[in-house]
Amino acid sequence: MSTLRDEPLLCLEGVHTHIGQYHILHGVDFEVPRGQVTMLLGRNGAGKTTTLRTIMGLWPAREGRIRFDGQPIGGKGATLPTPEIARRGIAYVPESMGIFGDLSVKENLLLAARQARTVDDIDTTRLEWIFTLFPALKKFWLHPAGKLSGGQKQMLSVARAIVEPRQLLLIDEPSKGLAPAIIQNMIGAFRELKRTQTTILLVEQNFTMAKALGDTVAVMDDGRVVHRGPMAELAEDEALQHRLLGLSLAAHQ
Template sequence: MSTNLLTLEGVHTHIGAYHILHGVDLVVPRGELTLLLGRNGAGKTTTLRTIMGLWQASQGRITFAGEDITRLNTPAIAQKNIAYVPENMGIFSDLTVKENMLLAARNAKHAVQMDEARLQWIFKLFPPVEKFWNHPAGKLSGGQKQMLAVSRAIVEPRDLLIIDEPSKGLAPAIIQNMIEAFEQLKASGVTILLVEQNIHFAQQLGDTVAVMDNGRVVHAGSMQTLAEDTALQQSLLGLAL
């Protein structure tokens, strides 16, 4: 079995007349948290959306668990036990927290059919999900919506969790809660690919890191190596961690 759960090889993506990804090479090791960093407009979100089939790669190959998924549609990719939390979270505002969770639980038609032990685990990770179980999701704060979005993604066991900027716009206390939750998710064996701008968040969680610029991966390696090399941070990101 390959140590890499997800691999992108020479992936190009065009959106209309625009050529966004220019040959992305990326590996996501099994059981680790891989961070995708880069300035705004570097191609990070496009990479995630291309992996999920929301935008089709115009060239290159995407492999998941040894299977070529490049040409699969989004529902077929999700069926491979891959969950995606977009930057806008995709919450159904008019539905309750419970109804949002139930929609993501493919093996349950009613709330009582959801895995109770797994729900209790999620409630410990994100207490507001339990607290506001019967409340409309649209009434939640930004941090609570993000917790719901991640909870929905893990309501069933997943092999790969792909999340776009989970800490964006959150208060420091909520970010720390999110860090602790992701540490537990990692410990449970879930492989995670994360786009993140919060450097504190990245440093605490990342095992491996890929830095993007102009639609390409320009650096890949361990998060620790990047965190310890100020000159490398400046050259790649224009900042110091």
């Protein structure tokens, strides 16, 4: 007999999203297994970011259903407010990173720690663990976040999402514009998060990262999911890569 723990952590069924007069998502269907990294791939404009924002309730799904941990959180007549979705254990790292440039690294993390009034209220063990993932954050603890490098800002944006335990991370193109060494640091951090049974839905254009991290993959095109399956199978099938993405992963190593 299957249990809730055997079910996907996140499930989208027939999700349609409109932004103003534009119909962006056209019946999106895919699942995110617990404790795994699911890659959401596709050409620019395919609907990946809209999918993440719809899951978070930032743009409501007009049709279909979104279930998280067995409970409805989105869909026609059922979309929860974004703060409530976050309280249920979902964190969103947007492509824009969402950090506060005038505040210090310390202040950014304190704002993200909902249960903490001062930095002393943050779990010390967890904070030290974050510093092992992203040592630069400890070094620049009191520096304004706006003065960090692009890679350090991305580290801070992820750290904000995990300063408290989360069941699911939605992360939008974390490697965009980063140097290869910083990308490798990100890959290591996400592997460590996966080791702690944190589930990740990751939008990414860097196929080295996708291949290194992905357990499963959903490929989008024109607001629909056109392929679902193991990431390893897509990574090994250049003909399928060309058909779905218009390029080869091997050309992006």
